Amino acid sequence: MSVPEPTLNSYLLLSAVLFCIGTAGVFLRRNLITILLSIEIMLNAVNLTFVAFDRYHGSVDGQIIVFFVMTVAAAEAAVGLAIVIALFRHKETLNPDAFTSLKW
Amino acid sequence: MDRVLLAQFIVIGFTFFMLLNSAAILVYMERKVAAFVQQRYGPYLVGPKGLLQPLADIIKLMFKEELRPKAADSLLFYLAPVLSATAAFAAFAVVPFGADTTLFGLLDRPIHLAAADVNVGLLVIFAITSMGVYGIVLAGWSSNSKYSLLGGLRSSAQMISYELSYGLSFAAVIMLAGSLSLHTIVDHQAGYWLGFIPKWYLFVQPLGFFIFLTAGVAETNRAPFDFPEAEQELVAGYHTEYSSMSFALFFLAEYVNMVTVSAVATDLFLGGWHGPFLPTIARWLGWQADSLGWIWFLAKVGFLLFFYIWMRWTLPRYRYDQLMEFGWKWLLPASVLNLLVTAGVVIYMGW
Amino acid sequence: MDAVLFWILAAVMVIASLLVIGQRNPMYSVLLLIVSFGALSGLYVLLGAPFVAAIQIIVYAGAIMVLFLFVVMLLNVPTEDPPTGYHARLLGGAGPRRFGAVLALVLAVELFWAFWRYLQPAPMPAGSSRASATVLEIGTKLFKDYAFAFEATSVLILVAMVGSIVLARRETK
Numbered sequence: 302m303s304v305p306e307p308t309l310n311s312y313l314l315l316s317a318v319l320f321c322i323g324t325a326g327v328f329l330r331r332n333l334i335t336i337l338l339s340i341e342i343m344l345n346a347v348n349l350t351f352v353a354f355d356r357y358h359g360s361v362d363g364q365i366i367v368f369f370v371m372t373v374a375a376a377e378a379a380v381g382l383a384i385v386i387a388l389f390r391h392k393e394t395l396n397p398d399a400f401t402s403l404k405w
Numbered sequence: 406m407d408r409v410l411l412a413q414f415i416v417i418g419f420t421f422f423m424l425l426n427s428a429a430i431l432v433y434m435e436r437k438v439a440a441f442v443q444q445r446y447g448p449y450l451v452g453p454k455g456l457l458q459p460l461a462d463i464i465k466l467m468f469k470e471e472l473r474p475k476a477a478d479s480l481l482f483y484l485a486p487v488l489s490a491t492a493a494f495a496a497f498a499v500v501p502f503g504a505d506t507t508l509f510g511l512l513d514r515p516i517h518l519a520a521a522d523v524n525v526g527l528l529v530i531f532a533i534t535s536m537g538v539y540g541i542v543l544a545g546w547s548s549n550s551k552y553s554l555l556g557g558l559r560s561s562a563q564m565i566s567y568e569l570s571y572g573l574s575f576a577a578v579i580m581l582a583g584s585l586s587l588h589t590i591v592d593h594q595a596g597y598w599l600g601f602i603p604k605w606y607l608f609v610q611p612l613g614f615f616i617f618l619t620a621g622v623a624e625t626n627r628a629p630f631d632f633p634e635a636e637q638e639l640v641a642g643y644h645t646e647y648s649s650m651s652f653a654l655f656f657l658a659e660y661v662n663m664v665t666v667s668a669v670a671t672d673l674f675l676g677g678w679h680g681p682f683l684p685t686i687a688r689w690l691g692w693q694a695d696s697l698g699w700i701w702f703l704a705k706v707g708f709l710l711f712f713y714i715w716m717r718w719t720l721p722r723y724r725y726d727q728l729m730e731f732g733w734k735w736l737l738p739a740s741v742l743n744l745l746v747t748a749g750v751v752i753y754m755g756w
Numbered sequence: 757m758d759a760v761l762f763w764i765l766a767a768v769m770v771i772a773s774l775l776v777i778g779q780r781n782p783m784y785s786v787l788l789l790i791v792s793f794g795a796l797s798g799l800y801v802l803l804g805a806p807f808v809a810a811i812q813i814i815v816y817a818g819a820i821m822v823l824f825l826f827v828v829m830l831l832n833v834p835t836e837d838p839p840t841g842y843h844a845r846l847l848g849g850a851g852p853r854r855f856g857a858v859l860a861l862v863l864a865v866e867l868f869w870a871f872w873r874y875l876q877p878a879p880m881p882a883g884s885s886r887a888s889a890t891v892l893e894i895g896t897k898l899f900k901d902y903a904f905a906f907e908a909t910s911v912l913i914l915v916a917m918v919g920s921i922v923l924a925r926r927e928t929k
Contacts, residue, residue, distance in 0.1 A: 322773045324860045342789070353803060369902075539825075
């Protein structure tokens, strides 16, 4: 029984699938926290692409960029959650359809 | 099967088995040491000098009724102690407890005496300790009770606050040793200065050792930092609603975490398995010089565990806000200072 | 052995991510995402990046997800009501939602078309995947070539800290 060896393409395909899943989550979910989680899925898919190319070319630049992406994701998650808390205090719901005061 | 592979599997099984036993021994040791500190006899009825007390405790815990509050989320309720215990055991996987050994010449090449030897070993320990927070958070949440939720939140906030000082204090050791692998760090601590002072990092980094041990005690929610699970305050905090084997798993996780912190402190600061008299005895017996090193390792870990228990029954506990203030305002700047001074010394004295 | 591990970890990751966006209860979503990150960390080890794998667990699964969990627990986030009737169909719902679903579909189709058209056989370099980048190389590059980015990131974290405290503060009456 031979399992096909993973090539660069398998990693890139996996990363694309995860990115699509994340995008679908952002568009289709009606809960602010789940939308933030889907954004994290997208960021991780990109990280996987970076590290896969890193291994293919034999350098470490990709891993350093992944390091920075993780740091930025942490900062963004913190600020995003603070905004979610502030919004929840205002309207007692996490459905993004409820925040329509800027609509014309 | 390849002999070396078989030997490694045996070491893994042995490590797991010894961790379980160490939890049982710690139950007994805690009650006896507590008793002697409080000037009374500890357990002395069950077995000679009360040595079978842990067995009696385990049997009692197994026969208790397994309760679950009706409104508790059952999947998370049963998952939480499993997560805690798994993280506790997994963290010990990369800790080496003896020198390289060929098991008396049975193997062709020496193996490391650790369940796994990774070259980023310290980061793995740190990562798995971070995962241990989830067991507590989920336990607090899924019990669906105010005491548990508050206890769980406080406990996990405390753990993640002290993880910073924990990490920075072993970053200084990494700078001195130049490697993340625990095996290499212990190897750098062999030998003596001036013939009699061992080259342990304890003597190079006394502040680092103190910070590491304090942060380790706070990480395991023990001794003066156990406000979230103190009886007078929060009715046992996050494990209020647990009984029988789930509670036993939390108990086990706490003791195994203690053992892991002590073992890592021994490897990082106290020279691991190096010590004065045993190499000469081993050479006299015709074995390799370091093959009896695990005895010193056990002695050092045992001393640190005794210190843990001694601290618990001697010091009053910190209030929660005092605890958080200590962690952020005192311990973290101290560990940053330690790191800076170590970096300066390493650069200018070319360690 | 590595091949089998890759397929298992990839399957775990995709299934966990699908369940994350499909769950009603946000608590379960967070936990499933942690499982997904664990699988991703395993994939990083297979790709010869143990440092990034450890950092993934420490930072993402150990800190960011704990933050999410705290928010979910403290806000007592209500389970999302299942959409009924008109809103229940995937391409139904309000205008933006329908448009969003179509966009996600378009993205998926586009990506797969790009793969189909331009894929060339690109095997991974031979040699054990354990021949990994040492932390020394990463550290040297980080502090020499990317030193400015490193300092800028630290300022970014400071700004994020101050910002999140100010945003989440209760308004003083």
